[in-house]
Amino acid sequence: MTEPPLAAVLPAAPDLAAAVSAWLRHLAAERRMSAHTVEAYGRDARQFLAFLADRFGAPPSVADFMTCAPADLRGFLARRRAEGIEGRSLQRALSALRSLARSIGRDSGATASALGAIRAPKAARRLPRPLDPLDARAVTTTEPRAGEARDPWVLARDAAVLALCYGAGLRISEALALKRSDAPVGAVDAVTVVGKGRKTRSAPVIAPVRKAVEAYLALCPYTLAADGPLFVGAKGGPLSPRIVQLAMERMRGALGLPDSATPHALRHSFATHLLGRGGDLRTIQELLGHASLSTTQVYTGVDSARLLAAYKSAHPRA
Incomplete structure (x- = not known):
C-alpha cells in the first residue's frame, strides 16, 4: 500500500505519526485488509488525533494517545455524532482506535485502558433494499x-x-x-x-x-x-x-x-429472493461467502418485511 508521509499530514507528534504509519502498513501487508478498510481506519485515526490536538493544544504523542481519558473518547464520539455520523461509522472508528492501541502495545507493552472502558455506540439496523x-x-x-x-x-x-x-x-x-x-x-x-x-x-x-x-x-x-x-x-x-x-x-x-x-443491491436481491423461494440460511451464507451466519440473518428481516407489506396491502382487515 502506498501512503503519504504521515508525519507530515497527521496532527500528531513524530513518535505517534510513525506508530500510525507502521500500524497501517501492518493492516495492509499482514492483516491483508482491503485498501478501502485501511483508508477508513487511517481516516478515523486522523480525525481522533485532530480532536486530541485541539483538546490538548498540541499534537498528541504516543503517551498522550495511550493515556487519554474516557472523557476524551466520549467527547470525540459525541462530536462526530453531532456532525451527523451514524452509529455504524462510530463503531468502526472505535474499532480502529483499539486496533491502533493494540499495535502500539505490542511494541511498548503499554495499554490504553480508556478504550476498553468505552462501550461501542449502538447502530441502527438497516435492512438491505432488494429490487423487485x-x-x-x-x-x-x-x-x-x-x-x-x-x-x-x-x-x-x-x-x-x-x-x-x-x-x-x-x-x-x-x-x-x-x-x-x-x-x-x-x-x-x-x-x-x-x-x-x-x-x-x-x-x-x-x-x-x-x-x-x-x-x-x-x-x-x-x-x-x-x-x-x-x-x-x-x-x-x-x-x-x-x-x-x-x-x-x-x-x-x-x-x-x-x-x-445499485450493483450491490443485486447481491442483496439474490439472497432475498432465494430466501423467499425457500432457500435455507446456511446455504445462502455459503453462496454469499459470509463468515458468520449472523451476517446472513439480516435477510430474514428483509423477507419478513416483504411478507408483512404484502399482507397489509392484500388482507381485507389489514
Missing part, C-alpha cells in the same frame, strides 16, 4: 439501454457483470476479478471467487447468466488472454467498478428505479 424480481431480471439484460449510442459489446458486457451480481450473488469486485479462463460458459456452471478476508468459495452460475457472459464474449472486439481479465474496458484494459456503477445508474433512469438500486 422483475426489475432485477431487467437490469441483467441489454433491452433497457437499447436506445443508448453505445457499442453493442459494451451493453452486453455491462449486462453480463450485473447478471453475475444477481444470478450468482457476486460482489462487483469478485465479478471483475474473474479471468478469461474462469468464464462460466458452455458446460461450466460455477466460478471460484475470492471474497472478503481472502475467503474462497464456489458460486453456481445458472444458464441465463452463462448466456449473458457468452453473448458478451461473442461481441467483445478484443482477444482476451486466458490469464487476463474476463471483463475489459473500452480500450481493452481491466474494467473499472465505476463503469459498472454508471451503467446501473442508466438502468435506474430507464426503468424508473430508486437510488438504492
Whole structure:
C-alpha cells in the first residue's frame, strides 16, 4: 500500500505519526485488509488525533494517545455524532482506535485502558433494499439501454457483470476479478471467487447468466488472454467498478428505479429472493461467502418485511 508521509499530514507528534504509519502498513501487508478498510481506519485515526490536538493544544504523542481519558473518547464520539455520523461509522472508528492501541502495545507493552472502558455506540439496523424480481431480471439484460449510442459489446458486457451480481450473488469486485479462463460458459456452471478476508468459495452460475457472459464474449472486439481479465474496458484494459456503477445508474433512469438500486443491491436481491423461494440460511451464507451466519440473518428481516407489506396491502382487515 502506498501512503503519504504521515508525519507530515497527521496532527500528531513524530513518535505517534510513525506508530500510525507502521500500524497501517501492518493492516495492509499482514492483516491483508482491503485498501478501502485501511483508508477508513487511517481516516478515523486522523480525525481522533485532530480532536486530541485541539483538546490538548498540541499534537498528541504516543503517551498522550495511550493515556487519554474516557472523557476524551466520549467527547470525540459525541462530536462526530453531532456532525451527523451514524452509529455504524462510530463503531468502526472505535474499532480502529483499539486496533491502533493494540499495535502500539505490542511494541511498548503499554495499554490504553480508556478504550476498553468505552462501550461501542449502538447502530441502527438497516435492512438491505432488494429490487423487485422483475426489475432485477431487467437490469441483467441489454433491452433497457437499447436506445443508448453505445457499442453493442459494451451493453452486453455491462449486462453480463450485473447478471453475475444477481444470478450468482457476486460482489462487483469478485465479478471483475474473474479471468478469461474462469468464464462460466458452455458446460461450466460455477466460478471460484475470492471474497472478503481472502475467503474462497464456489458460486453456481445458472444458464441465463452463462448466456449473458457468452453473448458478451461473442461481441467483445478484443482477444482476451486466458490469464487476463474476463471483463475489459473500452480500450481493452481491466474494467473499472465505476463503469459498472454508471451503467446501473442508466438502468435506474430507464426503468424508473430508486437510488438504492445499485450493483450491490443485486447481491442483496439474490439472497432475498432465494430466501423467499425457500432457500435455507446456511446455504445462502455459503453462496454469499459470509463468515458468520449472523451476517446472513439480516435477510430474514428483509423477507419478513416483504411478507408483512404484502399482507397489509392484500388482507381485507389489514
